[in-house]
Amino acid sequence: MTPEAQQTNSRSDGFDLGDTVGLVHGPTTDPDAERIVRDTLTRAGVTTIVDGEAAVTVHLGGAGLDVEPAAGLPAEGYVVAVGDHQIVLDGVDTRGTYYAALTLDQLVQGNHVGHVDGVEIRDWPTLPYRGSIEGFYGTPWSHADRLDHLDYLGAHKMNTYQYAPKDDVYHREQWRDPYPADKLAELGELIERAQRNKVDFTFALSPGLSIAYTSDDDFQALIAKFEALYALGVRVFNVPLDDIEYEKWHSDEDATKYGTGGGAAGAAQADLCNRVQREWIATKPDVAPLQMVPTEYYDLEETPYKQALREQLDPAVIVHWTGTAVVPERITSAQAAAAKAVFGHDILIWDNYPVNDYAHGRILLAAYTGREPGLAEHVVGIISNPMNQAAASKLALYSFAEFGWKPATYDADASWRRAIAERAGGDAATIAALEVFADLTTYDGKLHLINAPVLASKLAAFKATWDGGDLAGAIADLEPYLEAIENASAQIRSGVIDPEFEAETDAWLDASFYWGGALRQALRVFEAQAEGNASDVATARDEIEHLITQADEIRDVRLPHSKVRLRIGDGVADAFVAQATGSVS
Structure with a gap:
């Protein structure tokens, strides 16, 4: 599903497509939009185009029918009109026409085969930058992960992918070194896939661990790296200077020129970025303004460092900001406005959700919450830093797409449910299983401070009914949900449309199966205790210990999660089991 359109009006003159459809090209047609249209028509039963x-x-890519054309809409805007046996896909630019083609595909899929309803759609994105930044620590994504990710971004009308994996040595530790030929070839394939999906592949180079700001050799090494990626088709570049000791100089010349303190670091970084912007980017008319990630990339405190960037950094440079914390619970309109003021530049929000490199043993599948729609009035974009698990990150990315396109109507819970339905291919049983599984993986300690809220509420209801003396009723009410936890893994494995989602969550699915079994055995303990059956209590307790031991031994294959036990409903499931047994934790 693509994001909700800005304006949609129904018409009464829908029609069947039939066997033969004519195709008239306009000024903003491109091969990728045409490819989507041809695929859509063919799947709808059209045999001749x-x-x-x-x-x-x-x-x-041109006008038709009696509708207002796309001219005048914001960048990437488009018009789709269906009626009187005509379909108009008119983009204000080639990307807009591509998005119009995606919208037609959705309209055709939403009808019975071969029919399109009459409609007029005028649509455009609210935020110019929408997408993701692969900027986490730990096991990077595979090449196949990235190719699939670019397809996902394009299909959901997101236009930005930033290549910045912390554990790519050529991005960070060995930033001066050219990419080996095989790695450069992989990057070239990614860039081509991004172009095909109308996604801007943004190349980020992070030199802050060792750069000498006064060294022309270092500057030329950075530019050489950028030139190599420019030759492959990259047109957006970023210089991240995050997660470094910015008061530590790497040459005596830097110390002599800039002095000490945060203001000195800001001045040095501004000089570097200004040279890149003015001496390289400004000489290439097809390259977007430079982006940079400041060392002080969060909070709103006025500091000498931020003052130096505000006063000395070229006005064209876009500054990344994560909010009032590295992973903030909320980002408000007022905070976004303050960030723009304190940095003195356009702000692109690097949003650290659903990234889980700090949440060891956790996979984060809760809704994308806590972002006020009004912040879009003060920033140029908002991009997601996803998890080490690329396919599982699509639940959150779906909502990033909706928020970036039309924040005014963004509903976090409704968007999350649509994202789950998409992963489930619309299958009701798989949707229910994913919702149960996601509830067990809610807590991140940042955006979501309550773990397994649905399970917790059901356990609280169980206790209230039990304490009220209705033992059978308490068990009857709770057991179906505990069965759903135990059965969710099998349903998800068989029902999700993306095999990689199952593969990436495999360890957590296994752990949830064992915890579901332990919870059900905890019910048996309550039941046996009420009946005074010590033997059954002992049997259930032994089974609980066995199940929890099995759950605790499971590890994910990716760093940093491979070194810790996995977290499933912790603080809720384990507390209930401990309450039932008096000692199991």
Whole structure:
């Protein structure tokens, strides 16, 4: 599903596509939009697509019908009009026409085969930058992960992917060294896939661990790296200077020129970025303004460092900011406005959700919450830093797409449910299983401070009914949900549309199966204790210990999660089991 359109009006003159459709090209047609249109028509039963007009005609990248054209809409805006046996897909630019083609595909999929309802859509994104930044620590994504991720971004009308994996040595530790030929070839393939999906592949180079700001050799090494990626088609660049000791100089010349303190670091970084912007980027008319990630990349405190960036950094440079914390619970409109003021530059929010490199043993599948729609009035974009698990990150990315496109109507819970339904392919049983599983993986200690809220509420209801003397009723009410926990892993494995989602969550699915079994055995303890059956209590307790031991031995294959036990409903599931047994934890 693509994000909700800004304006949609129904028409009464829908029609069946038939066997033959004409295709008329316009000034903003491109091969990728045409590819989507042809695929859409073929899947809808059209057997012949001819150039020029026919009984049913698609105007691709140009005007038609009696509708206002896309001209005048914001960048990437488009018009889709369906009626009177015509389909108009008119983009204000080639990306807009591509998005119009995606919208047509969704309209056709939403009808019975071969029919399109009459409609007029005028649509455009609210935020210019929408997408992701692969900027986490730990096991990086595979090449296949990245290719799939770029397809996902494009299909959901996100336009930004930033390549900045902390554990790519050529991005950070060995930033001066050219990429080996095989790695450069992989990057080239990613760039081509990004272009195909109308996604800007942003190349980030992080030199802060060792750069000498006064060294022309270092500057030329940075530019050489950028030139190599420019030759492959990259047109957006970033210089991240985060997670470094910014008061530590790497040359005596830097210390002599800049002195000490945060203001000195800000001045040095501004000089570096200004040279990149003015001496390299400004000489290439097809390259977007430089981006940079400041060392003080969060909070709103006025400091000498921020003052130096505000006063000395070229006005064209876009500054990344994560909010009032590295992973803030909320980002408000007022905070975004203050960030723009304190940095004195356009702000691009690097949002550290659902990244889990700090949440060892956790996979984060809760809703994308706590971002006020009004912040879009003060920033140029908001991009997600995802998890080490690329496919599982799509639950959150779906909501990033919706927020970035139309924040005014963003509903975190409704968006989360649509994201789950998409992963489940619309299957009701798989949707229910994913919701149960996601509830057990809610807590991150940052955005979501309550773990397993649904399970917790059901356990609280169980206790209230039990304490009220209705033992059978308490068990009857709770056991179906505990069965759902135990059975969720099998349903998810068989029902999700993305095999990689199952593969990436495999360890947590196994752990949830064992914890579901332990919870059900805890019910048996309560039941046996009420009946005074010591033997059954002992049997259930032994089974609980066995199940929890099995759960605790499971590890994910990725760093940093491979070194710790996995977290499933912790603080809720384990507390209930301990309450039942008096000693199991």
